[in-house]
Each structure stands twice: as structure tokens, then as C-alpha cells.
Amino acid sequence: MPRYVLPLLVLITLSLFFLTSCGSSQSQEASAQDSPEVSFVRDELSVQHGQELFNQHCAACHNFQETNIGPNLSGVTSSVDKDWLVSFISNAPEMIDSGDERAQQLFKKYNLYMPAFTMLDNQQIEHILGFIHKFSQGQKKSQNNRPGGILNPVKEKIPVANLRLVLEEVLTLPASDTASPLARINKLLAIESSQGERLFIHDLRGKLYEITDRSTSQAYLDMNSEYPDFIHVPGYGTGLGSFAFHPDFEQNGLLYTTHTEPANAAPADFPLPDSIDAKLQWVLVEWKADDPKTKGFSGAQRELLRVDMVSHVHGFQEITFNPLAQPGEADYGLLYLGMGDGGAGMRYPFLCDTKEQIWTSVIRIDPLGENSANGQYGIPDDNPFINEPTAVHEVWARGFRNAHRISWDRTGSGKMFISNIGQHSVEEVNLGVAGGDYGWPNREGVLLFDPMANPELVYPLPANDSGYVYPVAQYDHDEGNAISGGFAYAGTEVPLLKGKYIFGDIPRGKIFYSEVDAMELGQQAQVYQLSIEFEGQTTDLPTLTQSRRVDLRFGLDGAGELYLFTKANGALYKVIDCKDTSALAMIDD
Incomplete structure (x- = not known):
């Protein structure tokens, strides 16, 4: 036989x-x-x-x-x-x-x-x-057994570049739990003051730290003591989500944070329809420091915005001010907030695929204004949907499943980068376009997504496709699971990184880059992978953190130098060099 x-x-x-x-x-x-x-x-x-x-x-x-x-x-x-x-x-x-x-x-x-x-x-x-x-x-x-699903949407493997980042550990943040992740550190931010640069970092479990001498940290603000309804479980990005200092912080003492509270903790400014139960609420708060120059916060706070969420996932992500905007310019002092779908994209897509709802958007508000519906903030008169009566006027761009990070190229192009975490197929880096529709839940990467079909699959784009803003760099889930948005390198200490947008993958800890000049609307920039070196040894982040799940994040200091940090071990690393491994190989030969 x-x-x-x-x-x-x-x-x-x-x-x-x-x-x-x-x-x-x-x-x-x-x-x-x-x-x-x-x-x-x-x-x-x-x-x-x-x-x-x-x-x-x-x-x-x-x-x-x-x-x-x-x-x-x-x-x-x-x-x-x-x-x-x-x-x-x-x-x-x-x-x-x-x-x-x-x-x-x-x-x-x-x-x-x-x-x-x-x-x-x-x-x-x-x-x-x-x-x-x-x-x-x-x-x-699935409610729709749609044919033609694509399992491997980006077949080309990401090449490993001949570049190796050299890392130096700056400090380890205080553990906020006894089990991994030891510290849910999430964002690093530098501000300039008359005393020199100040560097801040926060833990999702509730504490905002100031790094006082580049080797130690001191708690600046503790949400657990300020808000009795503050929650940071069951994880999924909940807790103290993000923070941003007003560009005039040293004069006005204003700081902004986002955090989570239980469902129905207070009336929401953007509630869910009566037929849909909220699982939690995200809250945007303004803090006014009595003395902006002190190392610990004391002062008052007020709530600006509260939004209901369908589930615990994909809530408020980055809040940030445009660092390129100068006093007198239209964007100066306006706060951007990236907001995911809250898990609604798969269950209630009608909450996402419209300008008439706030979810899946990047919003842009004036925290010092008062012409919003609740009177607690302002809506800029140049927001793209301000003249559409049924649209949410706060929305600056929309169609993001989970707009993870927002940053601007500080080296000349002025490009605005918005990373977006995908469902199960494609991770995205986008260029910010006012009024742009980035597609979710109808698109994922440069592919069609059908929320009524198998959520693990994507499909070819239809003929004559139009109306969406597509990513300028993407990778699929052969290479990673969830994008960690990054920065265009803006420093001087590591010249080989000049002109590169550095980003990575959250759970796997891979570090990627694309050339900023190649990141243009209507085309896909090549993605490359970087290797790393620590204490003279070539390694990788899972090995360095001794964890299968790394939970990688990126940050820049005031000089534009690059940092990365990991929830797995709560450590903050600075990139102090980048080696051309092809040149090193020639020397060895």
C-alpha cells in the first residue's frame, strides 16, 4: 500500500x-x-x-x-x-x-x-x-462566515539590522507588587524648568515618580490616597493611565492625569446607551500645584472629563501636548488624548464607526477653556468636526482600536506619530491627520476587517477602496503581539539613530525602527529589528528581564535621548550607544 x-x-x-x-x-x-x-x-x-x-x-x-x-x-x-x-x-x-x-x-x-x-x-x-x-x-x-480570510497578512519577515543598541540601567522603580509585573511603569516624560530638566515616570498602580538624581525616584503624586474610587485591577491598562504637564507648568502649576474608577462612580460626560452596561469609567483630571518647583505635589484638582467603557480594555491611552507648538500658535497648550474602543469594536461596532461617538478617537481639547458641554474644558474652533452639528466636536481624528502612543518628530519633519494596537493580525504606526478616519472596526492595517466575521482574520481590501488613512508602517503577529509606540530619535549622543523612529512590541520586547523620511502617507516604510547589548553582552529583553512577557515602553528625555523600560522587572534603561555590527565584523576579520 x-x-x-x-x-x-x-x-x-x-x-x-x-x-x-x-x-x-x-x-x-x-x-x-x-x-x-x-x-x-x-x-x-x-x-x-x-x-x-x-x-x-x-x-x-x-x-x-x-x-x-x-x-x-x-x-x-x-x-x-x-x-x-x-x-x-x-x-x-x-x-x-x-x-x-x-x-x-x-x-x-x-x-x-x-x-x-x-x-x-x-x-x-x-x-x-x-x-x-x-x-x-x-x-x-462569527455571524458572517466570510471567505477569503488571510492568516499571514505580512509574509515578509522583518530583517534584523546591523545595528545594536547599548543599554545602561538607570534605576529600578519601587516594586508595586510581589509578582510580575513588579512595577507597571508606563510613561517617561521630561519637562524643562528654571532648575534644569526634571524627569517623571509613573506606575499604573497609582504612583507618579520624579527621578531626582538620575539614579533614585521619589513619589510625586499617589492616586490611591487622592481618589478612594481609584482602581488598577484587573489590569488591561487600567489604573493611572497617563500624565502630561502643561507647557507653562512652572508658571501655572497645571498637570493632567487619567485614571480608572468603577462603573457608575459618577455621571459620565459620555455615557453608554441605556441598553449597554459600563464596566468602568476613565477620568481626566487637572491638578494645580501650590508650588510647581517642589519635589512633591500639594494643591487642588478638578475633573475635566469622564467616559463610560464597555469593558476593561482599550481605554484612555496617551495624553500629551504638542512639544513643537510655540506660544501664540494654534496648537499651543492644547491637550491630545488617545482613546480606544473600550472593547466595543467587536460587540457594538455602531459605537465606533461614526463621528457621533467619542470612542476610537484622538480628541483635542483646551483644558483652560470652558465651551464644552460640561463647561470644564474648551473645544478649539479649528477642530475638524466643529461645524458638524451631530459630530463629537472634541474629536480630532478617529478610527483607532487602541491609540497607544502619540509623539512628534522634533528633528525637523514635525510628523505626528500615532501607534495603534491591532486585534489579532496587524500592528500600526500612523501619521496624524486632522479629521482622518483610520478605519477601525472596518480596517486593520492595510486590510479589511469585518467585525461580524472571524475576529482572528483580516481580508483583502475591496476594489476602489477610499476614505481611510492607512498606516505608514506595519507588522503582523508572526513578529509581535501589540505595538509599543515610540519616538523619532532627537538626541545627539547616538548618531546612528538619527532619522529613525524607534518603536517595539509590548509583550515580546522586540525593538524596531523605520526611517522617518520613508514614513509617508500612501506607502509602507520598511521595518527593521534592532539587537541590544547590556554590560558588554549581546542579549535580548526577555533574557534581560528574566520574563517571557517583557511589557516594553519607550521615552525621551529633554535632550531627545532614548530610554526604554519594562514592567517585567521595573527597570529603566538608557540607550547610550548604537554599534554598527557589520563594521565590527569587518574589524574582527
């Missing part, structure tokens, strides 16, 4: 056909689906690793929507016993030769023989099945 080798998982999915066509398997199907003992890995890094393995071994023959070269995988993990699948992937020939009835029936029926995949260990098989399970469930729950 001839034997033909198939790609990994062909017989797994053929087993689905066998099980669902044999009456004796019904009880096994039910137990696979309903038994509490049956579980699949669900954490994002394991599932993503499973996708990498799937794309490597299986994607050419299989998808989750239709029979291709191999059978449709949709539903296999809820129809076939998991232990049997694990054993069959590990060593199909052994199961056939041992007399396993199901394996022998498959071999007899299809005359196909899958070899033992000894190169895959048990953890890799678990990750593959975790990925298949997640995609299968997405397909099962």
Missing part, C-alpha cells in the same frame, strides 16, 4: 471528518467540548507561537473557512478528543501500528500516512492546538 507524507495536521483534520461521520463518536465529541478537564492554552504569547508554527507547517494547505489542499480546520478542537490529537501529532505511525482504531480507520479510508513530528515538543504541540482552538472558536461564533 503506498504511503504519502502530508503537511502537519492533515490527518488531524481528517479525523474530524471521521469522528463526525461515525455515530459511535458522539459521546466523545460531547466530552471534548463540554468536559472541564479539556483546556487549551490561551495566553497571547503561546497562541501567537502556535500561529507561527501553523504558518510554517500548515497554512499552505489549511484554513478555517473552507477545504483547500487540506480540510477546513474549523471546529476540530471541539469535535476531537484533545489527548488523541496530541498523541496523533506526536507520532501518527506509532498510533496506527499500535492498533488504535481511529488512526487505522483514517489510514484505511484515506490511504495517507503522516510521519512522526519528532521536531515538535509537547509545548509546541500545545501552542499549535491553542492557536487552532482560538481561531476555530472565532469562526464558530
Whole structure:
């Protein structure tokens, strides 16, 4: 009898056909689906690793929507016993030769023989099945079984550049928990004062620190003592979200923060419809320091804005002032706030795909004004939708699933960068355009997204597509999971970084860059990966932090020098050099 080798998982999915066509398997199907003992890995890094393995071994023959070269995988993990699948992937020939009835029936029926995949260990098989399970469930729950889904939207791998960042540890922030992440540090910001530069960093669990002598930190503000309703659990970016100092802080003492409180803690300025329950509220607060020059805050605060959220995820992200705006210019003293969809994009897309709602937007307000509906802030008269009666006038741009970070190129181009965290396919770097529609929940990257179809898939753009602002750099989930927005390098100490926008991936801790000059609307800039060196040794951030999930963030000091920091160990690192590894190799030769 001839034997033909198939790609990994062909017989797994053929087993689905066998099980669902044999009456004796019904009880096994039910137990696979309903038994509490049956579980699949669900954490994002394991599932993503499973996708990498799937794309490597299986994607050419299989998808989750239709029979291709191999059978449709949709539903296999809820129809076939998991232990049997694990054993069959590990060593199909052994199961056939041992007399396993199901394996022998498959071999007899299809005359196909899958070899033992000894190169895959048990953890890799678990990750593959975790990925298949997640995609299968997405397909099962979708209201629209749309064909043509793309599993690997950016097939080209990100090249590793011949550049190696040299890191120096500045300090470790005080631990705010005993388990990883030890400190949920989230943003670094420098301000200029008559005393010289002041450097601030904050922990999502509630404390804003001032770095006092470049090696120690001192608590400047503690949300836990100021707001009894302050919450920072269950995580997902909740807590003390972001902070920004007014450009005239030394004169007016004004500081701005965002934080989370329980649902219904107070009436929301932007409530959800009555039919939708809020899970929490995001709040924007103005603080007025009695003495802006002191090392600890004392003063008063007032609430500016409160917004209901459908879930705990994708809330307020960056708040920032345009550092390029000068006194007398239209943008001076105006506060930008990046706001995600709050989880509404998949469940209530009508809250997102419109100028008449505030979610998925970057808003732009005058914190010193009072012409808003609640009278607590102003709405600039040059905001793009100010003359549209039904639009939310605070909105400056919209269509972001989770507008993670906002920054400006301080070296001459003036480009505004807005990073956007994707659903399960594409991570984006965008250029800010007033009035722009960035597509969510109808677009993800330069691809179509359908909120009614499988949320793990994207689709080709329709013909004659128009009306959306697309990213200028993107990468897919073979390379990372969630973008950590960054900065165009603006310093002088590391000349090899000149002209580069540095960003990365939050959980995996990869560091990327694109050339600022190549980041133009209507085209995709090449993304490159940087390597790192610490204490004379080439390493990577998972190794350096001794954590599988790094939780990477970036910051600049007043001189434009680059820092990175990680929640995994609560450490702040400065980039003190960048080495050309190709030149080093020539020297070694």
C-alpha cells in the first residue's frame, strides 16, 4: 500500500471528518467540548507561537473557512478528543501500528500516512492546538462566515539590522507588587524648568515618580490616597493611565492625569446607551500645584472629563501636548488624548464607526477653556468636526482600536506619530491627520476587517477602496503581539539613530525602527529589528528581564535621548550607544 507524507495536521483534520461521520463518536465529541478537564492554552504569547508554527507547517494547505489542499480546520478542537490529537501529532505511525482504531480507520479510508513530528515538543504541540482552538472558536461564533480570510497578512519577515543598541540601567522603580509585573511603569516624560530638566515616570498602580538624581525616584503624586474610587485591577491598562504637564507648568502649576474608577462612580460626560452596561469609567483630571518647583505635589484638582467603557480594555491611552507648538500658535497648550474602543469594536461596532461617538478617537481639547458641554474644558474652533452639528466636536481624528502612543518628530519633519494596537493580525504606526478616519472596526492595517466575521482574520481590501488613512508602517503577529509606540530619535549622543523612529512590541520586547523620511502617507516604510547589548553582552529583553512577557515602553528625555523600560522587572534603561555590527565584523576579520 503506498504511503504519502502530508503537511502537519492533515490527518488531524481528517479525523474530524471521521469522528463526525461515525455515530459511535458522539459521546466523545460531547466530552471534548463540554468536559472541564479539556483546556487549551490561551495566553497571547503561546497562541501567537502556535500561529507561527501553523504558518510554517500548515497554512499552505489549511484554513478555517473552507477545504483547500487540506480540510477546513474549523471546529476540530471541539469535535476531537484533545489527548488523541496530541498523541496523533506526536507520532501518527506509532498510533496506527499500535492498533488504535481511529488512526487505522483514517489510514484505511484515506490511504495517507503522516510521519512522526519528532521536531515538535509537547509545548509546541500545545501552542499549535491553542492557536487552532482560538481561531476555530472565532469562526464558530462569527455571524458572517466570510471567505477569503488571510492568516499571514505580512509574509515578509522583518530583517534584523546591523545595528545594536547599548543599554545602561538607570534605576529600578519601587516594586508595586510581589509578582510580575513588579512595577507597571508606563510613561517617561521630561519637562524643562528654571532648575534644569526634571524627569517623571509613573506606575499604573497609582504612583507618579520624579527621578531626582538620575539614579533614585521619589513619589510625586499617589492616586490611591487622592481618589478612594481609584482602581488598577484587573489590569488591561487600567489604573493611572497617563500624565502630561502643561507647557507653562512652572508658571501655572497645571498637570493632567487619567485614571480608572468603577462603573457608575459618577455621571459620565459620555455615557453608554441605556441598553449597554459600563464596566468602568476613565477620568481626566487637572491638578494645580501650590508650588510647581517642589519635589512633591500639594494643591487642588478638578475633573475635566469622564467616559463610560464597555469593558476593561482599550481605554484612555496617551495624553500629551504638542512639544513643537510655540506660544501664540494654534496648537499651543492644547491637550491630545488617545482613546480606544473600550472593547466595543467587536460587540457594538455602531459605537465606533461614526463621528457621533467619542470612542476610537484622538480628541483635542483646551483644558483652560470652558465651551464644552460640561463647561470644564474648551473645544478649539479649528477642530475638524466643529461645524458638524451631530459630530463629537472634541474629536480630532478617529478610527483607532487602541491609540497607544502619540509623539512628534522634533528633528525637523514635525510628523505626528500615532501607534495603534491591532486585534489579532496587524500592528500600526500612523501619521496624524486632522479629521482622518483610520478605519477601525472596518480596517486593520492595510486590510479589511469585518467585525461580524472571524475576529482572528483580516481580508483583502475591496476594489476602489477610499476614505481611510492607512498606516505608514506595519507588522503582523508572526513578529509581535501589540505595538509599543515610540519616538523619532532627537538626541545627539547616538548618531546612528538619527532619522529613525524607534518603536517595539509590548509583550515580546522586540525593538524596531523605520526611517522617518520613508514614513509617508500612501506607502509602507520598511521595518527593521534592532539587537541590544547590556554590560558588554549581546542579549535580548526577555533574557534581560528574566520574563517571557517583557511589557516594553519607550521615552525621551529633554535632550531627545532614548530610554526604554519594562514592567517585567521595573527597570529603566538608557540607550547610550548604537554599534554598527557589520563594521565590527569587518574589524574582527
